[in-house]
Amino acid sequence: MQHVTLNNGLRMPVLGFGVYQIPAEQTERAVFEALAAGYRLLDTAAAYGNEEAVGRAIRAAGIPREELFVTTKLWVQDAPAEANTRRAFETSLRKLGLDHVDLYLMHQPFGDVYGQWRAMEALNREGLAKAVGVANFHPDRLLDLIFNNEITPAVNQIETHVFYQRTADQDLMRRYGVQHQSWGGFAEGRNGLFTNPVLARIGEAHGKSVAQVALRWLIQREVVTIPKSVNPDRMAQNFDVFDFELTDDQMAAVAALDTGETLFFDHHDPEMVAWLSKRRLDG
Ligand code: NAP
Numbered sequence: 001m002q003h004v005t006l007n008n009g010l011r012m013p014v015l016g017f018g019v020y021q022i023p024a025e026q027t028e029r030a031v032f033e034a035l036a037a038g039y040r041l042l043d044t045a046a047a048y049g050n051e052e053a054v055g056r057a058i059r060a061a062g063i064p065r066e067e068l069f070v071t072t073k074l075w076v077q078d079a080p081a082e083a084n085t086r087r088a089f090e091t092s093l094r095k096l097g098l099d100h101v102d103l104y105l106m107h108q109p110f111g112d113v114y115g116q117w118r119a120m121e122a123l124n125r126e127g128l129a130k131a132v133g134v135a136n137f138h139p140d141r142l143l144d145l146i147f148n149n150e151i152t153p154a155v156n157q158i159e160t161h162v163f164y165q166r167t168a169d170q171d172l173m174r175r176y177g178v179q180h181q182s183w184g185g186f187a188e189g190r191n192g193l194f195t196n197p198v199l200a201r202i203g204e205a206h207g208k209s210v211a212q213v214a215l216r217w218l219i220q221r222e223v224v225t226i227p228k229s230v231n232p233d234r235m236a237q238n239f240d241v242f243d244f245e246l247t248d249d250q251m252a253a254v255a256a257l258d259t260g261e262t263l264f265f266d267h268h269d270p271e272m273v274a275w276l277s278k279r280r281l282d283g
Contacts, residue, residue, distance in 0.1 A: 001013050001014070001038070002014045002015075006131050006155065006179055007177040007178070008130075010130050010131045012102070012103070012131075012179070012224060014224050014225070015215065015219065015225055015238075015239065016043055016226040017041065017226060017235070018226035019043065020048055020183075022048075023050075024052070026230055027054060027057070028053040028056045028057045029057075030229075031054050031061075032057040032060055033235060036061070037235045037236050041069040041224075041226065042054055043226040044073075045073035045075070045105075046072065046107075047073065052096075054096060055095060055096040059097060070096065071103040072096065073105040073135060074088055074089065074105070074107055074120070075088065076107070076111035076279065078280070081111065081112035081114075081119065082116075082119040085115070085119035085120065086123070089104065089120075093128070100127060100128050101128070101129050101130070102130045103130065103132070104123060104124075104129035105133045105155065106120065106132075106133075106134045107136070109136055109137045109267060110273065110277045113145065118149070121149065121151045124151060131154035133157070133178070135157040135183070137156050138267060139168075139169055139172045142173070142176075142178065146178075155181050156169075156173055156180060156181065158181070158182070159183055160181075160183070160184070160223055161185050161186060161214065161218075163187055163259050163263060164261060165255065167258075170223065180222070180224070181223065181224040182224065184263075185225040185226070186227060193214065194211065199214060199254070202246065202253065206244045211234070211238060212237060213246070215227060215238060216244065217246055217251065220245070
């Protein structure tokens with residue numbers, strides 16, 4: 001497995017396993033199988049409702065804790081944000097059955113972002129979250145957070161796939177030492193990703209699937225990726241992307257697929273801001 005080194009020296013695998021939209025009752029099996037397939041980075045969130053199942057799979061797999069890289073995420077908190085963030089973190093830790101996480105992400109750039117971030121900085125200083133970062137931050141919000149706080153986020157996890165490539169965001173993140181992590185690396189199959197002829201042609205040249213080309217392209221761009229699958233064959237396929245390399249021409253052919261537009265939701269859209277800001281988790 002290749003790793004990237006985050007801005008605080010922590011090493012993170014370039015490929016992990018995401019568990020969004022895996023129902024809680026299927027998650028333990030899926031994560032157990034992913035760990036058996038070789039994945040060591042697990043990406044969950046309080047909002048996914050499956051942290052307990054991830055924790056059970058970790059215990060069942062028996063892999064030494066130091067070999068795992070576990071990420072979870074903070075949902076938007078009511079005031080007082082600092083106290084509530086700590087409480088939310090403690091709930092996640094208890095559900096996961098862990099004494100620390102490797103990466104704690106602010107899931108959305110909404111609510112009392114500053115209060116939430118100060119609490120996350122404290123968790124980082126105390127060693128309870130080995131690294132802290134954000135998700136879904138556009139460059140304006142990211143720079144505001146960086147310039148007006150002490151700790152620069154180690155990671156920004158944003159929608160990134162062949163149709164929404166985020167190259168300008170990545171340039172900016174590189175400049176400030178923030179690791180780019182992709183969510184929705186397959187765009188959940190939208191826009192015909194799995195049958196895209198450009199990706200299929202490149203795959204044929206390497207004896208690889210479209211999915212493998214999509215992941216390999218992200219990894220060659222130094223974007224950390226966390227594909228989700230509940231299917232063990234696809235888990236193995238998605239992990240098998242380190243024995244081939246896209247040529248410069250192939251990288252350029254994929255670059256031409258960029259539409260510059262989200263296929264999911266725009267964090268600048270007022271309706272989406274209102275919806276995400278009002279949503280609260282129970283318990
Ligand atoms: P994704 O990884 O882009 O796509 C998952 C879909 O692709 C599933 O339907 C899966 O079906 C299918 N698939 C997986 N491997 C395949 C293969 N080799 N061939 C054909 N189909 C395949 O979607 P995602 O789950 O939205 O994103 C990945 C992770 O990013 C999430 O799980 C989560 O951890 C994270 N995420 C974060 C945020 C955020 O706001 N921070 C938002 C969304 C996601 P099967 O399961 O049936 O194989």
